[in-house]
Every structure is written in C-alpha cells, then in structure tokens.
C-alpha cells in the first residue's frame with residue numbers, strides 16, 4: 001500500500017499537507033467518517049482523492065457540478081489517476097464503458113451526479129463494485145434553509161443505509177453552526193469526526209461602501225486599483241449583469257456577462273475565457289462561481305447586497321485563492337435591503353423559511369453597518385474568534401467616525417410610530433424634514449408632533465440613520481408591506497432614553513467620489 005505522503009508528492013506534486021488535510025486523510029484511510037468544513041481554495045479535493053488512492057477500490061465522489069466533472073477528471077488523468085464520471089452528458093456507450101471499468105476494478109475515482117447516484121440502477125452497480133469511500137462534495141446542498149438546496153441531496157442518507165461499512169466524507173465551504181448540524185443529521189454523519197478549518201482569508205481586504213454613484217465608485221476602483229486584473233462583479237439581476245458588462249466594455253474593459261438566462265454555449269464560452277485568458281472581468285449573477293478554480297482572481301465586487309453573510313463569504317472567497325493580495329468591494333444601499341426582503345417574502349418558502357431569510361439579510365446589513373473590524377464579525381459568524389482587529393479591512397484601515405445618535409434615533413423611531421408603521425423610509429424622512437409634498441399632505445402628516453423635527457439632517461444622513469437602526473435590530477423593514485418601517489421590541493430602551501447609540505458618520509470616501517462626479 002502506498003503511503004498518503006508519497007501520493008501527495010508523486011501523483012499531485014506537492015511536498016507538504018496543508019492545514020488539516022493529513023488528519024482528514026488518516027481518518028478516512030482508517031475507515032471512519034468525516035465532516036470537513038474548509039473554505040474555498042483550502043484544498044478539499046485531496047482530502048478524498050488521496051484516501052481513495054490509498055484504500056482498495058474506487059472512490060465515489062458525489063458532486064452537483066456536472067459542468068466541472070470533465071475538467072476534474074481530465075486533471076486527474078493527466079496526473080496518472082484512472083478517473084471517470086457518470087452524468088447526463090454521456091452517451092449510453094460512454095456510460096457503459098465507465099461502468100465496465102468500475103466493475104473490473106480499474107477505476108480509482110468516479111464522479112457521479114447526485115440525481116444519477118440515487119437511481120436504483122446506479123446503486124446496484126455500486127453494490128457490485130468495490131468501493132473505497134464516498135465523498136459528498138458541496139454538502140451544504142442538503143440544507144433546506146441554505147441557498148443551494150438540492151432535493152436529491154436529501155436522499156444521500158441512503159448511502160449510509162445501503163453501504164454501512166464504507167467510509168463517507170462530506171465536504172463544504174459554507175457552514176455556520178446550524179448548517180453544520182443539519183448536514184451531520186441529514187446525511188447520517190453523527191459519528192463523523194468534524195474538521196473545521198480556518199475560515200480566515202487574511203489576504204482578502206474587505207471593503208464595504210455606501211452606494212452613492214455606484215458606477216463611478218466601481219470605475220474608480222477598477223482604474224485606480226485593479227487595472228488589467230481578473231475579477232468578478234456580482235449583480236442581483238440578469239438585466240443589470242448585461243447592462244453593466246456592456247457599459248464596462250464601452251469603458252474599455254474586457255468584461256463578459258454570465259447568468260443563467262444566457263444560452264449554455266455562450267455561458268461555457270465566457271467561463272472558459274475567464275479561466276484561460278488574463279485580465280477578464282466576469283459580470284455575473286450568483287449563478288457564476290460555484291466550483292470555479294481560478295487562483296489569480298484579484299477582486300470580487302458586489303454591486304448589490306448579497307442576501308446573507310454565507311453568500312457574501314462564499315462569493316468574496318473566490319478572490320485571491322493564490323494567497324496574493326486581493327480585494328472584496330461591496331457597494332450597498334437601503335434599497336437593496338427592501339428589494340431582497342421583498343424577493344424573500346415573494347418566494348414560495350413557508351413562514352419559517354421567510355423569517356430565516358429575513359434574519360440572514362439583517363445579519364448581512366449588520367456587517368455593512370458596523371464600525372469595528374469586519375473580519376472579526378465575519379469570522380464570529382462562522383464560530384471563529386479573531387483576537388485582534390485584522391488591519392486589512394476598511395474599518396481597520398480608516399476607522400469610521402462615530403457620533404451620539406441617541407436623540408435622532410428617538411426622533412426617527414417616534415416618527416415611524418406616529419405615522420402608523422405603514423410607510424417606507426422615504427416618506428418617514430419626508431415627514432421628519434417637514435416636506436410639503438402631496439403624500440405628506442394627503443395623510444395629514446404635517447399635523448404630527450414629529451413633523452419637521454429633523455430638518456437639521458439631510459435626506460442622506462437620515463437614510464444612514466435608518467439603515468443603522470435596521471442593521472442593529474431597532475427597526476424592521478416589512479417586506480410584505482412594500483418596505484414599511486416597523487418598530488421592534490428592542491427599540492423601547494432607546495425610545496425611553498435608557499440606552500445610548502453610537503452611529504457611524506457617512507464615510508468621507510463615498511461622498512468624495514460623489515462630489516467629483518458632479519463636477
């Protein structure tokens with residue numbers, strides 16, 4: 001039997017294991033189960049590839065990423081490993097060739113799509129073969145509350161029932177404590193050893209700015225800091241992806257669009273160009289990225305707020321996989337919160353699902369509005385502690401100025417209350433600033449005690465107060481009621497003056513960009 005280390009060297013060409021790879025590999029070689037949480041780029045593949053080569057029989061890898069199986073298998077073959085895949089892209093002949101190789105004991109690694117694996121025909125095939133282990137990649141797809149849920153994954157617990165003696169490893173890059181438990185429970189991995197490794201990506205600089213003139217902000221970032229670099233720009237809608245890609249091309253960038261509505265050949269073509277050419281900017285919806293292994297992505301920019309911290313972490317994690325400096329820039333605004341909230345409310349999930357979506361969104365907004373180290377908050381969300389501020393996020397590099405916002409917060413909360421918790425931020429701010437517009441008059445809000453008590457702050461300053469109160473849970477955006485602001489239990493102490501609140505001053509940078517664009 002070859003040793004794990006000699007395979008690492010001679011097959012894969014690396015001289016040392018990274019992080020917890022060795023411990024995970026040893027666990028599987030011994031025949032025990034494992035649950036592996038490792039950030040994107042951490043080196044999850046070797047964790048099952050090497051034990052599959054050390055153990056007798058063929059390792060079966062369940063992966064939802066059909067588009068990438070060919071590449072993975074080609075790379076393994078180039079390293080001299082006899083690997084194959086079974087998915088819907090193969091002809092009958094091709095598939096039966098692979099099946100024969102498996103039964104003859106010639107295959108060392110077999111990639112299978114989950115929907116295929118759970119078919120009785122495939123399970124019977126596997127029962128007749130010699131299997132060394134099962135690896136369940138992207139295991140968070142089993143989580144019903146996660147954003148990548150796939151129903152086929154739920155059935156993967158049958159692997160434990162039908163192959164009780166074959167070791168299984170589940171791997172994922174996204175998992176807060178809750179998802180982790182859900183994976184263990186649904187995949188019957190209660191006795192598995194858990195390996196949670198460093199979620200910190202110290203080479204990624206996190207920057208979160210207010211959307212002011214987003215195009216100018218982006219342009220300045222690309223020209224001043226990222227000239228000639230490869231990167232990904234995420235937008236919420238397909239339409240915005242296309243418009244943004246077109247505009248960047250007009251501005252002289254090598255920008256390509258990517259979203260699920262484009263013909264699959266075009267999508268594949270753009271993906272290939274992004275992987276093979278230098279300095280391509282991919283403008284994409286979240287349909288782009290899962291499983292993409294391009295080491296030198298120098299930046300990931302978000303033009304819209306991601307819908308959760310997990311999504312933000314996973315999407316930004318595609319930058320800097322080579323360990324070199326990279327930047328994650330997010331531009332956000334209150335309108336994003338309203339829009340995402342409405343999308344969640346309009347989805348066909350049940351009440352619990354919607355509530356969780358809303359909580360996730362509020363946590364994401366919280367990350368945007370904090371005044372302390374972003375990385376500390378981000379890692380805390382994944383159950384890790386960073387003892388010192390990181391020194392490589394915008395809050396660390398340019399500490400935000402704060403001010404005592406207790407009084408203005410009281411004004412805002414009172415105004416939300418007096419207007420009946422039925423109006424969005426724009427109207428509430430109009431009332432506070434004493435606007436005489438039609439809507440204010442129509443509802444007779446000029447007769448309220450809170451009318452005009454907030455003329456000292458600008459509209460933008462008020463919006464910043466609204467965002468921060470939402471982010472910290474004093475106000476809620478009611479997505480069912482067209483983004484109406486509502487009070488929460490939490491705001492009582494603040495309203496009674498028993499609690500103080502420090503607010504963030506709108507950062508100078510965003511306004512500087514705004515001023516320049518106006519001249």
Ligand code: ADP
Nearest residue numbers: 014016017018039040041042043044045046293
């Ligand atoms: P993940 O699946 O966790 O996103 P991969 O398995 O694709 O990560 O590995 C990311 C990169 O790191 C790959 O290019 C891989 O070859 C490389 N890598 C993995 N393990 C090691 C190691 N022990 N030494 C050097 N490079 C490694």
Ligand code: ZN
Nearest residue numbers: 373390393396
């Ligand atoms: Zn920091």
